[in-house]
Structures are given as C-alpha cells and as structure tokens.
Amino acid sequence: MELTTKxxxxxxxxxxxxxxxxxxxxxxxxxxIGKGEVLALVGExxxxxxxxxxxxxxxxxxxxxxxLINGEEVNFRSPNDAFAYGIGMxxxxxxxxxxxxxxxxxxxxxxxxxxxxxxxxxxxxDRIDAVARQYGLxxxxxxxxxxxxxxxxxxxxxxKTLCLGARFLILDEPTSxxxxxxxxxxIALLKRMSGxxxxxxxxxxxxxxxxxSSKVAILRHGRVVFQGNTIDxxxxxxxxxxxxxxxxxxxxxAPACTMGPMLQLRNLKVRSxxxxxxxxxxxxxxxxxxxxxxxxxSGNGQRELxxxxxxxxxxxxxxxxxxxxxxxxxxxxxxIQAGMGYIPEERNTEGIVPSFSMKENFILKDTxxxxxxxxxxxxxxxxxxxxxxxxxQFDIRSPNIEVAAGSLSGGNIQKVILxxxxxxxxxxxxxxxxxRGLDMGAAxxxxxxxxxxxxxxxxxxxxxxxxxxxxxxxxxxxxxFKGKIQKVLPSSEASRRRLGIxxxxxxxxxxx
Amino acid sequence: MTFIVNILSLxxxxxxxxxxASLGEMFNQRSxxxxxxxxxxxxxxxxxxxxxxxxxxxxxxVPGIYNYLGLLLASGVGALLGLFFGLVVVTFRAPQGIAGIxxxxxxxxxxGTLFRHFIGGTQSVPGINTAPIPGLxxxxxxxxxxxxxxxxxxxxxxxxxxxxxxxxxxxxxxRVRAVGTHPRAADSIGIQVNKVRFQALAVGGxxxxxxxxxxxxxxxxxxxxxxxxxxxxxxxxxxxFGHWHPVKIMAGALLFALAQALQLAIQGLGIDFPYEFLVMxxxxxxxxxxxxSRKSQKTGPSALGKPFNREIRT
Numbered sequence: 066m067e068l069t070t071k072x073x074x075x076x077x078x079x080x081x082x083x084x085x086x087x088x089x090x091x092x093x094x095x096x097x098i099g100k101g102e103v104l105a106l107v108g109e110x111x112x113x114x115x116x117x118x119x120x121x122x123x124x125x126x127x128x129x130x131x132x133l134i135n136g137e138e139v140n141f142r143s144p145n146d147a148f149a150y151g152i153g154m155x156x157x158x159x160x161x162x163x164x165x166x167x168x169x170x171x172x173x174x175x176x177x178x179x180x181x182x183x184x185x186x187x188x189x190x191d192r193i194d195a196v197a198r199q200y201g202l203x204x205x206x207x208x209x210x211x212x213x214x215x216x217x218x219x220x221x222x223x224x225k226t227l228c229l230g231a232r233f234l235i236l237d238e239p240t241s242x243x244x245x246x247x248x249x250x251x252i253a254l255l256k257r258m259s260g261x262x263x264x265x266x267x268x269x270x271x272x273x274x275x276x277x278s279s280k281v282a283i284l285r286h287g288r289v290v291f292q293g294n295t296i297d298x299x300x301x302x303x304x305x306x307x308x309x310x311x312x313x314x315x316x317x318x319a320p321a322c323t324m325g326p327m328l329q330l331r332n333l334k335v336r337s338x339x340x341x342x343x344x345x346x347x348x349x350x351x352x353x354x355x356x357x358x359x360x361x362x363s364g365n366g367q368r369e370l371x372x373x374x375x376x377x378x379x380x381x382x383x384x385x386x387x388x389x390x391x392x393x394x395x396x397x398x399x400x401i402q403a404g405m406g407y408i409p410e411e412r413n414t415e416g417i418v419p420s421f422s423m424k425e426n427f428i429l430k431d432t433x434x435x436x437x438x439x440x441x442x443x444x445x446x447x448x449x450x451x452x453x454x455x456x457x458q459f460d461i462r463s464p465n466i467e468v469a470a471g472s473l474s475g476g477n478i479q480k481v482i483l484x485x486x487x488x489x490x491x492x493x494x495x496x497x498x499x500x501r502g503l504d505m506g507a508a509x510x511x512x513x514x515x516x517x518x519x520x521x522x523x524x525x526x527x528x529x530x531x532x533x534x535x536x537x538x539x540x541x542x543x544x545x546f547k548g549k550i551q552k553v554l555p556s557s558e559a560s561r562r563r564l565g566i567x568x569x570x571x572x573x574x575x576x577x
Numbered sequence: 578m579t580f581i582v583n584i585l586s587l588x589x590x591x592x593x594x595x596x597x598a599s600l601g602e603m604f605n606q607r608s609x610x611x612x613x614x615x616x617x618x619x620x621x622x623x624x625x626x627x628x629x630x631x632x633x634x635x636x637x638x639v640p641g642i643y644n645y646l647g648l649l650l651a652s653g654v655g656a657l658l659g660l661f662f663g664l665v666v667v668t669f670r671a672p673q674g675i676a677g678i679x680x681x682x683x684x685x686x687x688x689g690t691l692f693r694h695f696i697g698g699t700q701s702v703p704g705i706n707t708a709p710i711p712g713l714x715x716x717x718x719x720x721x722x723x724x725x726x727x728x729x730x731x732x733x734x735x736x737x738x739x740x741x742x743x744x745x746x747x748x749x750x751x752r753v754r755a756v757g758t759h760p761r762a763a764d765s766i767g768i769q770v771n772k773v774r775f776q777a778l779a780v781g782g783x784x785x786x787x788x789x790x791x792x793x794x795x796x797x798x799x800x801x802x803x804x805x806x807x808x809x810x811x812x813x814x815x816x817x818f819g820h821w822h823p824v825k826i827m828a829g830a831l832l833f834a835l836a837q838a839l840q841l842a843i844q845g846l847g848i849d850f851p852y853e854f855l856v857m858x859x860x861x862x863x864x865x866x867x868x869x870s871r872k873s874q875k876t877g878p879s880a881l882g883k884p885f886n887r888e889i890r891t
Contacts, residue, residue, distance in 0.1 A: 124765065124887060131848075145767035160762035162755045164876050172748075172754050174766035179748035 073151060073233045073263060074100045074135050076353035081130035083116055090116040091127070092287035098280070102209045103255075105295065107271075107307055109504035111474040113287040114267045115157065118235050121265075125148045148174070153231025155222040157238045157267075161210045168193070168206040171225045189228070196227045200258060214364070216247035223254075234258070236266040240273060241502045244362045244530055245565065252276055269307070269504045271300040283307050308506040315512050315517070317356060317538050317556070324353035325456075326386075327493050327524035328374070333383035333393075335366075335373045335548075343369035345548040351493075354522040356515065358539030359557070360532060360564050366548040367528045368410060371497050374526075375407050376400040377472050388492060401430055406491030408482055408499050410528075412475070416482040419471025423463060424452035426470045427485050451488075459484040460510065476507030483514055494518060497528045512538060532561050546570045584838045586721050590796060592827075592834030593733040594619070594788045599812035599819070599826050600740045601784025605659075606816050607744065608777035609757035609880040610666060613677025615808025617684020618782055619754065619789035620660045622651035624688040626790025627702050627800050630697065644705045648729075648790045656787020658684065659778035667774050670884035689802045696800070703727060704798035729796045736784075740823040753777050757878030760885040770885045785809070807860070814863050820876050829866075836862045 077100045083091040091113045097102050104116050110346035119125045121132065123141030126229045131138050134150055141147050147154075161170050171189055172178050178185040193206050204217070204224050219239065226234060236255075240248040243422060255264065255277055257420065268274055274281060275295060283291040283306045329350040337343035344365045351357045361367060374385055376397040385393040392400055409415035419425045428437050428448055437444055437451075452466040459480045463473055470481055479499065496515065500508040515538060519525055529535050535542055535556075542559040544551040544567040551567045598615055605612040626647040634643030662680055665671045704753075705727055713724040744750040752773045755763040760770045793800045801856035811833060819826030844852050 122765070143767055144765055148767060154765070156765060158761075160759070160765040162759040162762055163879070164758055165751075165754060169751055169754075170762075173763065173768065175749055179795075182747055184748045184751055225766075354639055 071135075071151070072100065075133075076152075076233065077133040078117070078121065079131050079133065081117060081120055081127045081132075083113075083120055083125055083127050085116075089287050091120065093130070094284070094287070094289050095130075096282055096289065096292070098265060100263060101209070101259065101261075102206065102280055103259050103266065103278045105274040105281045106265055106267045107269055107274055107281060107303060108306060109269065110476045110502075112284040114284055115237055117284075118154060118237060118265070118267065121147070121235065122152065135339075148229050148231070151225065151230055151232040152231070152235065153226035153229055154235040155226055155237065155239060156240060157220050159218050161218055161221060161225075163211040164209065166207055166209050167204055167213075167221050167224075170210060170221065171206075171228050174225065174229045179217055192228050193224060196224055200227065200254070202227075202254070213407055215242045215245065219243065219247075219251070222261040232262055234262050234264045234266075234329060236264065238267050238269075238502070240268065240270060245532055245561075246362075246569075248273075267414070271303055271505075274303065275300055285309060304505055307504070308509075314505070314509055314533075314537060315516055317516055317540065324522065326350045327353045327355075327388060328526070329384070329386040330370075330374075331384040333370075333373065335369045335378055335383065336381060337369055338368075342374075342381075343548050344373065347544055347545075347549055349550055349553070351524045351526055353524050354493075354519055355540045356519050356525040356527055356538050358535035358542045359526060359528045359545055360535050360542055360559075361530075361545035361568055363530055365545050367497065367545060369548075370545075371407070371410065371495050371526075371528060373493060374400070375405060404492035406486035406489060406494040406523075408479075408486055408494070408496040410497040412478050413471065417470040417478060420469055422467045423456070423461070423470050423473070423481055424448055424466040426481055427452050427455055427488075430485065430489060455488055456482040459514075476503045479503060479507065479511060483511060487514060487518060491523060493524045493526075495526045495528070498530065499527070500529075500531070500534060508534075514532035532564055535559075535564075536561075544568055579801050580842065582718055582721060584835060584842050585723070587841065588831065588835035588838035589722070590726055590730050590834075591837050592830040593730050594792050594796065594808055595812055595815060595830040595833060596733050596827055597736060597791060598734055598785050598788035598809060599815040599830060601781035601788070601825060602812050602816045603740070603781075603819070603821055603823065603826055604744075604753060604777045604784075605781035606881055607757045607821055608753045608774045609760060609878055609883065609885070610663075610778055610781075611673045611677065611813075611882045612659075612680070612778070612781060612785075612874055613663055613674060613810070613813060614658075614680020614684060614806060615677075615781075615785050616805050616807070617681040617688075618655050618785035619792070619805045619809045620688040621658060621806050622655050622786030622789025623793040623804050624692050624789075624800050625654055625786070626651040627704075627793040627798075628691075630702050630704070630794070631696065640703065642796050644703075647794055648787060652783040652792035653786070653787040654778040654834075656783040656791070658786070659780070659782020660775060662782070663775045665780040666884065667771050667778070670886065673884075685802070685805070689798075692800055692802070694742060698750075699799060699801060701799040702794065704794045724767075729791050729795050733791070734827075735824050737827050743854050744823065749773075749776070754878070756885075757880055760880050760883075761887075764885070764887055765809040774885075785812075788812075811860075811863060814867055818863070818867055818870055821878065822876070832866070833859050833863060 078094060078096045080093045081091050083177055094117055108114050110470055116125060120127045123146050125288055140417050168186055168189055171193060172184055172186060175189050178188045190206055197203055202224050204221050210218060239251060243251060252273060278295045281293060281295045281303060282289055333344045333347045334342055335344040359367060369378055373380050376395050380393040384391050392403055413419060430439050437448055456466055461477050461480045463477060470478060499511050515525060527538060536559050538558045542555055542556050543553045544564060551572060598619055602612060602615050629647035629650055630643040634640050637643060665676045666673045707726055708728045710724040714720040752768055755768060756770045756773045764770050792804055797804060815826055815829040818829040840855040840858045843855055
C-alpha cells in the first residue's frame with residue numbers, strides 16, 4: 066500500500082458515540098485539531114479517552130458519528146487505513162512483540178519491505194536510521210524487546226510509528242511508566258517534534274499538559290466537558306474540570322512521630338530473579354506513625370525489597386525486625402498474621418484475583434478468620450454486609466459487590482486493595498507505586514487514606530517514582546540505588562533536584 | 578558397530594512422520610493455536626494416502642504416480658481439516674484443548690470407519706520404496722545411514738531449513754510469530770490476526786496429513802486403526818521440547834525415533850525382558866526429557882491457546 070505524504074491540515078471528529086455492552090464509552094464527542102497543534106486529552110480513568118483514540122485508529126468502529134480529514138469524510142476499517150492517512154498511535158500498553166527484535170517489530174508494519182519470499186530487513190534498517198537522524202531518536206535495531214527498559218521500549222514505539230509514516234501522532238499516557246528523567250526527555254523531544262507534526266496526547270499529569278499542549282479537551286464519563294486553549298487556564302482549573310471538584314493533593318504537615326521503631330531492616334541481602342544481589346546490605350528503619358518514602362529509579366531493588374519483607378522472596382542474609390520480631394524468611398501467612406499490610410506493585414495480578422468478585426477479594430486474607438467463617442463455611446451474610454460497607458466507605462464505583470474485580474478500572478481496583486488492607490487494621494503498610502497510572506481524583510483519595518493511617522500510628526513504607534507523591538506524603542525520604550540506601554533525609558530537605566542527584570547514584574549530594 | 582548403524586539407519590526413517598507433523602504443529606503454535614487434533618489429521622492423511630494407490634492406482638500404467646497423488650490428497654484434506662479447526666477455535670473461539678480432542682477423535686474415527694467401508698480388512702500397498710542415491714549410497718556406513726532412504730525422508734529433512742527460512746526470514750513468518758505472541762500488537766499495526774492464524778492452520782493441517790500418509794505409504798505400507806499410535810500427541814510434545822524452533826524440533830524427533838529403533842533392536846536380540854517395557858521406552862523418554870528441559874518463556878508464543886477478540890479489553 067502506498068502511504069500518502071499529504072499533510073493533515075485539519076482533523077475533525079464529529080459526534081462520535083461508541084457503546085460497549087453495558088457501558089457508554091464515548092457519548093457524542095466532537096473535537097477539532099489543526100496543523101501543528103498539540104491537543105491534550107485529559108480525564109479520569111474510564112472517561113473514554115483511549116476508546117476515542119482507538120476509534121480514530123480504526124481499531125473500534127463507532128456506533129455513530131464521523132471523522133473528517135482535510136474536510137473529507139474518512140472511514141477507517143483497520144489501522145492500515147489510519148496509517149495510510151499518516152495517523153499513528155503509541156498505545157499505553159506498548160504494542161511490541163517481546164520475543165522479536167526492534168527491527169522485526171518495525172518490519173511488521175513496514176509493508177514496503179515485504180517481498181514475497183523475503184523480508185527486506187535492510188530496507189527497514191535504513192528507514193530506522195533516517196528517522197533516528199531526523200528526530201534524534203537512537204534505538205538499537207538488533208536488540209530484543211524483552212531486553213529493553215520501559216523507557217527504551219517507548220522510544221521504539223515512537224520510532225516505529227514515525228517509520229510507518231505518521232505525521233499525526235496519538236500518544237496514550239506516554240509518561241505513565243517512565244522515570245522522572247525519561248519523562249523530561251520525552252517532553253523535550255515531543256516539543257521539538259510538534260514543529261513538524263500534529264499530536265494528540267492523553268494524560269492526567271497536568272504539568273505535562275501545561276508544558277506541551279496548545280489546546281486541551283477534558284472528558285468526563287464519555288463526554289467532552291471542556292475545550293479551550295491551554296495557556297488560558299491554570300492547572301488547578303483543569304484539575305477541577307477533570308474531576309468535577311476542586312482537587313487539593315494532601316500534604317503531610319503533621320509533626321514527626323516520636324514513637325518507637327516498627328520495622329527495622331538490617332543488612333538485608335536478597336537476590337533478584339536473575340540471580341544477582343538486588344539488595345546489597347540494605348539497612349533502613351521506619352517508626353510507628355511515620356511515612357518513609359523510598360525514592361529511586363525502578364529496578365534498583367524496590368520490588369525485591371517489598372517481596373522480601375512480605376515473605377515472597379528468600380532473604381539471603383540480614384534481619385527484618387517487625388515490632389521487635391525477626392520475620393525474615395517467614396511465610397507470607399506468618400507475615401500477614403504479624404500485622405503487615407501490602408499494596409503490591411502489580412495490582413491486577415498480585416493485588417487481586419481478577420476473576421473473583423469484589424467481595425471475595427475483600428476477604429482473601431481472612432477466609433479462615435472467625436469473623437467470616439464458621440466450621441469451614443463462609444458466613445455469606447457477614448461478608449456481604451462488610452463488603453457493602455467497604456464499597457461505600459472507599460467510594461468504589463461499581464454496580465454492586467458481586468462484579469468481577471478484574472472488570473473494574475485501575476483506580477477502583479486500587480481502592481479495593483486499599484480497602485482490604487486498611488480494614489484489616491495493620492500495624493504497618495507497604496505501598497508500592499500506589500497511584501501509578503491513576504487519575505488525580507483516585508490519587509487524592511489514596512493519599513488521604515495513607516495519611517490518615519499514619520496519623521493513627523501505622524508505619525508506612527511508600528515506594529514510588531513520583532517525587533511529588535513522595536515529598537508530599539513522607540516524613541523521611543530514603544533514596545535507593547543499586548540495592549543500597551544512598552541517603553535518608555527529612556522530607557523538608559528533599560528537593561526535586563537533590564533527590565534526582567541521589568537517585569542517579571551520586572553518593573554525597575551536598576558537595577554539588 | 579553394525580548394531581549401532583542398524584539403529585541409526587532405522588531411526589532416521591522412523592523420525593520422518595514425527596518431524597513433518599511437528600513442523601506443522603510448530604506453525605500452528607507459533608500463530609497461537611494449540612492443535613491437539615494433530616493425531617486425527619494424521620489418521621485421515623494415512624487413510625486417504627493409501628486409498629488412492631489402493632483403488633484407482635491398481636493396475637494403472639504407472640502405479641508409482643498414484644502414491645504421490647495419495648500424498649497430495651492427504652495434504653489437501655489435512656489443510657481443509659486445519660481450516661475447519663480454525664472455524665471452530667478462531668472464528669467461534671471454542672476452547673482449543675477441548676476442540677483439539679474432538680478433532681483427534683473425529684479424525685481417527687472417520688478414518689477407521691471409511692477404511693472399513695471402502696477397504697474392509699488389512700491390505701498392504703506397494704507404497705513408495707527406498708531410492709538409494711547413486712554413488713553416495715555405496716559409501717561404507719555413511720551410505721547406509723544417509724543415502725539409502727525413501728525419497729520422502731530426504732524431503733522431510735529438507736523441510737527443516739525451509740521451515741526455518743519461512744518462519745524467520747519471510748514476511749509471513751514474521752506475521753505468524755507476531756500473532757502468536759502479541760496479537761494485539763499485530764492488530765494495532767494492521768495485521769489481520771485471524772487470517773494469519775487460518776493460514777498457519779492450513780499449513781499445519783497439510784503437514785499433519787502428509788505425515789500420516791508417509792506412515793501408510795512409506796513406513797508401514799498399510800492402514801490400520803492404530804497406525805498413528807500417539808505420534809500426533811508426541812508431535813505436540815516435541816514442539817514444546819524444541820522450543821518452537823525447527824532445528825531443535827528435528828533433534829527431538831530424531832531422539833524419539835532412535836529410542837524407538839533401539840527398543841526394536843533390543844527386542845530383536847532376544848533378551849529375556851518383558852517387551853512391553855521396551856515399547857514404553859520412547860514415550861517415557863519424552864516425558865522425562867520434557868520434565869527436565871529448560872522452560873524458556875522468552876522465545877515461545879505467549880498468546881498460545883488464547884482466542885483473539887479486539888473489542889474484549891484485557
């Protein structure tokens with residue numbers, strides 16, 4: 066198929082409606098993007114942003130409405146049709162085949178290289194080189210996708226989209242999985258590119274919206290509730306329109322707690338899946354009623370630390386003193402019974418059983434307790450009453466307590482996990498990336514809950530890559546680098562710049 | 578020495594049916610379809626393969642040509658069965674394991690019934706005979722081992738590099754690997770996932786049918802209900818054993834076939850040992866090897882067994 070090189074001077078979406086069984090995902094949406102414009106599409110999880118973009122790419126067929134390019138109506142039946150017009154999309158979950166190389170992944174869409182009996186990889190390689198030079202985007206064409214970090218994979222996605230001739234880019238939450246440094250790089254890159262391309266990007270990070278976009282459209286419950294020029298509106302205006310109320314992310318300004326230590330990690334050594342020492346002589350302590358934020362670029366031992374404390378990973382040496390008792394290498398059950406609460410990194414696979422109902426997920430850790438069972442039968446009435454109460458208390462938006470937990474949106478799944486962990490009245494809570502990928506409304510709620518627990522005397526280890534989240538909530542900030550604690554500093558002294566330097570592995574930041 | 582040469586020269590033709598069938602299964606699985614019905618497709622191929630020379634081939638001027646027509650018919654019907662399987666598991670998204678068991682029973686049962694209807698009892702066919710390669714087959718030891726086989730043996734081993742080339746060097750192979758590992762990614766870039774899966778099923782079915790016909794025309798030279806003897810299932814296991822790679826699959830097929838040749842040779846020695854245990858040997862070997870082989874998660878088709886539906890959000 067010949068790719069057109071005709072510019073996209075205007076793209077109009079008119080009255081698009083898309084229904085899924087039981088859900089109205091897009092409700093009469095109209096948008097307008099001109100040449101060289103950057104439109105930010107913001108809205109909470111489940112507002113219909115991704116669905117709308119999938120319609121634009123020809124992946125979903127709209128039930129009503131039409132799309133016009135340069136004033137002409139187009140009908141996309143598959144992504145091929147969208148590519149032909151020069152529209153390309155970088156999906157939130159990267160669309161790369163892990164067991165193929167970068168080159169092969171790009172060749173998959175690069176149909177000019179498909180000779181009947183041979184795949185012309187050299188042609189693809191030349192094309193990658195050209196794009197890399199034009200936009201300053203370097204990728205290693207021979208690396209396998211599974212070998213690449215998340216940031217590198219995203220670069221591959223961008224290169225792929227550009228190689229396929231995109232002159233109109235759609236980016237679905239491009240920064241949600243990136244480290245702060247990678248995020249800054251990406252924003253700078255997109256700014257450079259916006260001179261030559263039109264861009265729609267989906268985000269709920271308002272800072273990026275302000276930095277990058279020229280126009281902003283806000284979606285709520287499948288409808289456009291606001292459209293305007295970005296410079297005319299402040300971040301807090303946009304946040305309020307997005308959630309429907311004023312958003313004030315809570316701060317931790319209560320005085321530091323003076324109660325004794327709750328969790329003491331002493332000289333921990335733990336191996337990663339690949340066998341090297343992921344935690345190398347790590348020591349840290351956290352008091353009752355204190356939040357310690359663990360800052361660091363992901364992959365420096367955070368996952369292993371959380372798993373080791375919760376009995377999910379073998380401790381090679383060292384101690385984990387929990388309320389004075391060593392729980393290193395205890396089974397997960399023993400750790401749970403000792404009073405540990407855990408909000409795991411992978412909420413869909415480790416936090417819940419997706420096919421179980423919401424109420425079943427609430428009681429996963431307590432199926433043997435006398436509260437919920439007698440003589441090996443579940444007390445269904447008690448479970449129902451408790452579950453309904455939790456659903457309301459934690460504002461979990463679902464039709465009822467019987468829905469499969471996996472069908473909920475990310476924010477609601479996280480609330481289910483939080484509700485389960487908090488309602489068990491833990492002595493300590495480990496929260497790993499608790500608001501990753503969540504919108505501001507959900508993040509605000511989760512932050513408030515964590516702070517409330519802290520004020521009730523629960524110690525919290527907050528593992529996050531969001532520096533703002535860490536400095537807002539923590540009493541102390543610990544920086545992890547290559548399995549060691551670089552430094553622990555009070556959150557008042559933890560500036561973004563200082564943390565950034567420590568996270569990059571510079572030991573003594575004060576001399577810089 | 579002769580003992581070893583005998584085992585090797587017996588084992589190589591034994592491996593052919595397994596090799597062809599498991600290369601077909603490899604294409605199925607690489608595209609994300611788990612075809613447990615391979616056994617049934619092989620049974621149909623075995624029956625149809627020998628039916629052609631047995632009926633219209635008898636008394637013909639050039640009877641040899643009908644053997645090859647038999648192979649062709651077996652492959653063609655195998656491809657059709659593959660497409661039918663695709664209708665069930667790709668279009669209607671039936672659970673693949675269950676549908677595969679159904680295909681196995683359908684194939685074995687239909688082949689047996691048609692056999693009793695059209696042929697009746699055990700009948701042997703002349704089939705395709707060994708074709709020693711002039712000159713080369715006279716080399717001591719090596720000649721017996723490698724150059725004194727049925728023509729289909731050479732063809733089967735030629736399939737290994739061809740399959741490798743197709744899978745790793747052609748656009749179609751690239752598409753097959755993509756839809757079997759990350760169908761959503763393939764879809765997002767404009768590849769018709771289900772179409773590629775149907776194509777892979779047709780190729781896999783054709784090879785399964787051909788493998789069956791090899792048994793009835795080249796190896797056993799007759800048809801019986803038990804002719805496949807679980808080779809279809811072994812082929813499925815070999816694909817896992819070979820990590821979806823043609824060369825490693827060939828190694829697995831040879832290993833199994835050599836074990837089979839070995840047990841036959843031991844039986845022939847007349848040692849006082851219950852032969853049932855010897856017959857078990859190759860099958861037990863497959864289980865042991867599978868249990869201890871490295872489980873690689875990086876190379877395999879991770880979407881294996883999962884139907885694709887663009888509008889179901891996962």
